[in-house]
Amino acid sequence: MKIIVSGGGTGGHIYPAVTIIRTIQEKHPDARFLYVGTQKGLEADIIPKENLPFATVDIQGFERHLTPANILRAGKALVGVAKAARIVRSFRPDVVVGTGGYVCGPVLMAASLMRIPTLIQEQNVVPGITNKILSGFVSRIAAGTEEAKRHFPADKVVFTGNPIRSEVMTARREDGARSYGFDPAKKTVLISGGSRGARSINRAMIDVLVQAADHPEVQYLHVTGSLEYDDVMNRLEQAGLDLERTPHIKVRPYLYDMPQAMAMTDLAVFRAGATGLAELTARGIPAILIPYPYAAENHQEHNARALEQAGAARMILNRELTSARLCAVLTELLSEDDKLVAMAKASREMGRPQAAGDIADLVLALAGRK
Numbered sequence: 001m002k003i004i005v006s007g008g009g010t011g012g013h014i015y016p017a018v019t020i021i022r023t024i025q026e027k028h029p030d031a032r033f034l035y036v037g038t039q040k041g042l043e044a045d046i047i048p049k050e051n052l053p054f055a056t057v058d059i060q061g062f063e064r065h066l067t068p069a070n071i072l073r074a075g076k077a078l079v080g081v082a083k084a085a086r087i088v089r090s091f092r093p094d095v096v097v098g099t100g101g102y103v104c105g106p107v108l109m110a111a112s113l114m115r116i117p118t119l120i121q122e123q124n125v126v127p128g129i130t131n132k133i134l135s136g137f138v139s140r141i142a143a144g145t146e147e148a149k150r151h152f153p154a155d156k157v158v159f160t161g162n163p164i165r166s167e168v169m170t171a172r173r174e175d176g177a178r179s180y181g182f183d184p185a186k187k188t189v190l191i192s193g194g195s196r197g198a199r200s201i202n203r204a205m206i207d208v209l210v211q212a213a214d215h216p217e218v219q220y221l222h223v224t225g226s227l228e229y230d231d232v233m234n235r236l237e238q239a240g241l242d243l244e245r246t247p248h249i250k251v252r253p254y255l256y257d258m259p260q261a262m263a264m265t266d267l268a269v270f271r272a273g274a275t276g277l278a279e280l281t282a283r284g285i286p287a288i289l290i291p292y293p294y295a296a297e298n299h300q301e302h303n304a305r306a307l308e309q310a311g312a313a314r315m316i317l318n319r320e321l322t323s324a325r326l327c328a329v330l331t332e333l334l335s336e337d338d339k340l341v342a343m344a345k346a347s348r349e350m351g352r353p354q355a356a357g358d359i360a361d362l363v364l365a366l367a368g369r370k
Contacts, residue, residue, distance in 0.1 A: 007099030123274030161352020162278035176264035197225015207323035229253035284348030
């Protein structure tokens with residue numbers, strides 16, 4: 001069995017793709033894969049390290065108005081479509097899977113026109129333009145949320161949830177706490193704006209951490225993002241916070257063991273990317289969500305609202321985020337156990353830890369249909 005998987009640009013498209021691949025490999029060890037991405041996206045770094053065969057198509061997204069750059073991109077797109085078709089024709093896959101990003105467009109379109117079974121995995125509440133267009137051509141659509149189903153043809157879409165790494169569910173609270181020198185019996189808050197960081201969250205957290213220094217009953221792990229770490233550390237120093245004297249507060253530029261960190265978390269302060277939310281809900285972690293305001297189709301705000309309406313999270317819009325507002329919400333939730341318990345229950349009810357297996361079964365069924 002041969003399978004092409006395509007997804008590019010951000011980790012939110014790439015890591016779900018890798019999870020789907022690994023899950024299919026567990027179910028069908030002889031399956032062969034080819035990952036198709038771009039040379040400039042994160043996939044060019046991540047996929048070779050996963051020891052997966054990798055091919056590239058040179059394509060970029062278009063700006064929303066006519067510009068000289070768009071004319072150049074249109075020319076590249078035509079070349080990219082032709083190359084995508086050659087890749088598909090040469091590899092002769094039994095099924096093609098797309099997890100998002102502009103590169104999926106030509107790859108899945110070429111496969112569909114060749115009558116090869118295709119599946120797209122939509123992570124967000126509101127789909128991007130590429131998946132909206134592809135939905136008219138592909139065989140199946142695996143929706144990450146119930147709300148996303150209404151944007152797709154009813155006879156093609158299935159609600160599966162978003163795939164998460166298996167270690168998210170197997171990590172243990174005691175191990176996570178021990179790895180950071182924390183007490184597993186104390187409440188722990190995890191703050192993360194993603195691998196590159198979120199400046200607005202980092203700035204708001206300065207005063208929060210300064211005030212938290214006098215309250216060791218709650219532990220904080222603040223992940224700044226690699227580009228923001230030095231600035232955050234300088235600001236904390238200027239604010240008079242000595243981290244060596246506050247062992248209940250840890251600041252890190254990046255985490256290579258996010259599943260362990262989540263395992264010890266009682267409350268998270270996060271952006272509202274689909275992959276992060278899938279992991280939080282799978283573990284039933286209450287959250288304060290600050291959606292990234294410039295995400296395509298404003299999908300992060302829609303993602304956050306879905307959790308807020310379900311009672312699993314509180315949302316603070318980026319433009320409304322201040323230290324005082326964030327501190328007030330943290331204080332409220334951390335001091336009222338019944339609210340945290342109710343949010344955790346609502347979060348867990350939204351979680352789909354079995355999503356990767358369900359998506360893998362859909363892919364294998366399509367491959368068998370060829």
